[in-house]
Amino acid sequence: MTSPYPEDFRKRVVVAVGKGLSRREAAELFQIGASTAINWVKRWEETGSVATKAMGGDQSSKIVGADAEWVLALVRSKPDLTLAEIQTELRKQRGPEVSIAAVWRFLDKHGLRFKKNAARRRARAA
Secondary structure (H helix, E strand, O other): OOOOHHHHHHHHHHHHHHOOOOOHHHHHHHHHOOHHHHHHHHHHHHHHOOOOOOOOOOOOOOOOOOHHHHHHHHHHHOOOOHHHHHHHHHHHHHOOOOOOOHHHHHHHHHHOOOOOOOHHHEEEEO
């Protein structure tokens, strides 16, 4: 992953726009994308800062505590549920809004992987 532009560089772009250059002219002068300059100036106008936004994110599970136990029990009782069905049931029965990816990460963390095997084959077309 690349690192963000330094804050002093961002400020120079914003100052150039403040001195009369258009955002696109400043982008060309500093050899950055026009949308980058536009976004930096917009951020400066809205917040008074050009500091970078946080990168990455919280990768901890959103399915915790009683919800985690409930999901594990659900999967034990209905092992053929899809990720989308687990997500829907969790939302309906327990309330939390989680992505399908969060359900997958939770199940993977608990060693619940569903591989194709002879017992799980699809019905064949006639």
